[in-house]
Amino acid sequence: MTLTPEMLTEEFHRRFGQRPEGIWAAPGRVNVIGEHTDYNDGFVLPFAIDRATLVAASVREDSTVRVSSTFSDGDVVVAELDGLAAGDVEGWAAYPVGVLWALREAGHPVRGMDLLIDSQVPVGAGLSSSAAIECAVAVAANELFAVGLAGPDLALIGQRAENEMVGAPTGLMDQSASLLGKKGHAVFLDCRSRETELVPLPLQDEGLALLVIDTRVSHAHATGGYAARRRACEVGADVMGVPALRDLSEADLEEASGLLDDETFRRVRHVVTENTRVQEAVELLRAEGPRAIAPLLDSSHVSMRDDFEISCPELDLAVDSSRGAGALGARMTGGGFGGSAIALTQIEDIERVGAAVLEAFAEAGFTEPVIFAVSPADGAARFS
Numbered sequence: 144m145t146l147t148p149e150m151l152t153e154e155f156h157r158r159f160g161q162r163p164e165g166i167w168a169a170p171g172r173v174n175v176i177g178e179h180t181d182y183n184d185g186f187v188l189p190f191a192i193d194r195a196t197l198v199a200a201s202v203r204e205d206s207t208v209r210v211s212s213t214f215s216d217g218d219v220v221v222a223e224l225d226g227l228a229a230g231d232v233e234g235w236a237a238y239p240v241g242v243l244w245a246l247r248e249a250g251h252p253v254r255g256m257d258l259l260i261d262s263q264v265p266v267g268a269g270l271s272s273s274a275a276i277e278c279a280v281a282v283a284a285n286e287l288f289a290v291g292l293a294g295p296d297l298a299l300i301g302q303r304a305e306n307e308m309v310g311a312p313t314g315l316m317d318q319s320a321s322l323l324g325k326k327g328h329a330v331f332l333d334c335r336s337r338e339t340e341l342v343p344l345p346l347q348d349e350g351l352a353l354l355v356i357d358t359r360v361s362h363a364h365a366t367g368g369y370a371a372r373r374r375a376c377e378v379g380a381d382v383m384g385v386p387a388l389r390d391l392s393e394a395d396l397e398e399a400s401g402l403l404d405d406e407t408f409r410r411v412r413h414v415v416t417e418n419t420r421v422q423e424a425v426e427l428l429r430a431e432g433p434r435a436i437a438p439l440l441d442s443s444h445v446s447m448r449d450d451f452e453i454s455c456p457e458l459d460l461a462v463d464s465s466r467g468a469g470a471l472g473a474r475m476t477g478g479g480f481g482g483s484a485i486a487l488t489q490i491e492d493i494e495r496v497g498a499a500v501l502e503a504f505a506e507a508g509f510t511e512p513v514i515f516a517v518s519p520a521d522g523a524a525r526f527s
C-alpha cells in the first residue's frame with residue numbers, strides 16, 4: 144500500500160488509540176552487480192531504491208511491542224521484549240520485533256513500541272522488503288530511544304534480527320544499502336571488512352534507467368539450490384586452502400581447474416570472476432559513468448547461467464528479450480531459480496523494452512512479469 148503521512152497517522156490512531164510520535168522511512172534495494180559474492184566474503188554493489196517502507200512509531204512505558212501492517216486490515220501482533228529469545232516471534236512480526244530485540248541484546252536502552260508499517264516495496268521481488276522493514280524500525284528506535292548508533296551499526300542490528308529472530312541466514316548487503324544509500328549513488332560494500340563506499344551512479348542524468356523485471360516465479364528447487372551453491376563454495380575454498388573464495392583471484396583459476404571437479408570449479412569461477420566484475424564496475428563508474436558497466440551486467444548473467452547454474456528459462460528470457468529490444472546490459476539478480484532480472488536501459492527505450500519483454504513472456508506462455516524502473520535514492524531517515 145502507499146498511504147500519505149496523514150493517512151498513516153490516522154490509521155495508527157485507529158489501530159493503537161493515539162497518534163504516532165513520528166514516521167520513519169527506509170528504502171528497498173537492488174543489487175547492480177555482485178551476486179553470490181556476499182557469503183564468500185566478497186564485494187557487492189547495491190543501491191537504495193526510490194520505494195520505501197514507512198513506519199509510524201511511538202514508544203511505550205512498558206516492554207510490550209505492538210506491531211501492525213497495512214498488509215492486513217487491523218491485525219495487531221503483540222510481543223513482550225522481557226524474556227524474549229531468538230526465534231520466539233513467528234511470521235512477519237519477527238522483522239520489526241527482531242530489531243528491538245537485537246538492540247536490547249546489544250545492551251541498548253530500548254523499551255516497548257507501537258509500530259504501524261506501510262510498504263511500497265513489493266515482497267519477494269528481490270528488492271528486500273524485509274530489510275526495508277528492519278531499517279525503518281531501526282532508525283525509529285535509534286532516534287526515539289536516543290540510542291545513537293550510526294548506519295553501519297544499525298545495519299548489523301537489522302542483520303541480527305533477520306538471522307536470529309527470523310532465522311534467515313542473510314548477509315549485510317540489504318541493510319547496508321537501505322541505511323547508507325544516497326541519491327544518485329550505489330553502495331560498494333566489502334562483505335569481509337564491512338567497509339562501504341558511495342560510488343556515483345547518476346542514472347537519470349545520463350538518460351538511463353534500471354528496469355526491474357519481476358518474473359513472479361520461484362522454482363521449487365530454489366532453497367535446495369541455494370544451499371548447494373553455498374556448500375560448493377565452501378568446498379572450493381577448502382580445497383584451495385583459503386578462508387573464503389574472496390581470497391582467490393583469476394590467476395588462481397588454472398590451478399583450481401586441476402584440483403576441483405568440473406562442477407565445483409565452475410561454481411568457484413563464477414564467484415571469482417564476479418568479484419572482479421564488481422571491482423571493475425566501481426572503477427568504470429568512477430572513470431566513465433553508468434553506461435560503461437553494461438557489458439559487465441551481461442557477463443555476470445552468463446556466468447550465473449553457465450557456471451553457477453542458477454538461472455531459469457524465465458530469467459534468461461527476461462535478459463534476452465530486454466537486450467534484444469535495446470537494453471544496454473541485463474542480468475538476473477538474487478538467489479536464482481526465479482525472482483527478478485535487471486536491465487540497464489536508455490530512458491527513451493523503457494516502453495519499447497518493457498513491451499518486448501511482455502510480448503516474449505506471453506509468447507512463451509510464462510506468467511506475466513511485473514516491470515518497473517528504480518533509481519538510486521537516499522537511505523533510511525525520519526520522514527515526518
Ligand code: ADP
Pocket residue numbers: 212213214234235236238260261262265266267268269270271272273274276
Ligand atoms: P524480500 O526479498 O522482499 O526481502 P523476504 O522473504 O526476505 O523477501 O521478506 C519478505 C517478508 O517480509 C514477507 O514474507 C513478510 O513477512 C515481510 N514483509 C514484507 N513487507 C511487509 C509488509 N508491508 N507488512 C508486513 N510484512 C511484510
Ligand code: MG
Pocket residue numbers: 271272273274
Ligand atoms: Mg529479504
